[in-house]
Amino acid sequence: MNSRAERDSPIFSRGFEWWMMREARKRNPGLLISILPSGFPGWLGNMSARFDRMSPGNPYAHPELLADYVVQYFIGARRVHGIVIDMVGVWNERLYNRDYVVTLRRQLDYAGFTAVKIIAPDSGLYPQSFIEDFGSNE
Structure with missing residues (x-):
């Protein structure tokens, strides 16, 4: 989903990644597939005063919108x-x-992907804070 307008009708035919994942699984059915977002579209950043206008910024500002974007990929x-x-x-x-x-x-979980594992933190920095944030979270 490159644009906010595409959110209602996402296009999942772009890119070579789909072909690569299918071919990898064809050759090794037991292969685990992992994805890692390297960036996000600007419309996932900070929302401006009007909901229909987005400005580039921190996608973490709207965790619900960001999570929905990733789940739509799944x-x-x-x-x-x-x-x-x-x-x-x-x-x-x-x-x-x-x-x-x-x-x-x-x-x-709500979308039925309960077996999916979340890999974090990717940066390798501050592992103790990650443990503190999620140590008791189930």
């Missing part, structure tokens, strides 16, 4: 390409956001 992978994704990273080489991780888990 839904498209399964529905359009027959691909089951096993793991998802939070954001490549960025610090995690607790609210987003919790929201992502909740939305993945």
Whole structure:
């Protein structure tokens, strides 16, 4: 989903990644597939005063919207390409956001992706704070 308008009718035919995932699973059916967002569209950033206008910024500002964006990728992978994704990273080489991780888990579960593992933190920094944030979270 490159644009906010595409959110209602996402296009899951762009890119070579779908082909690569299908071919990898064809060659090794037991292969675990992991995805890691390296960036997000600007419309996922900070919302301006009007809901229909988005400005580039921090996508963590709206964890519900960001989690929905990622979950839609899982839904498209399964529905359009027959691909089951096993793991998802939070954001490549960025610090995690607790609210987003919790929201992502909740939305993945609600969409039927209860077996998906969330990989965090990707940055490798501050592992103790991650343990403190999620140590008692089930």
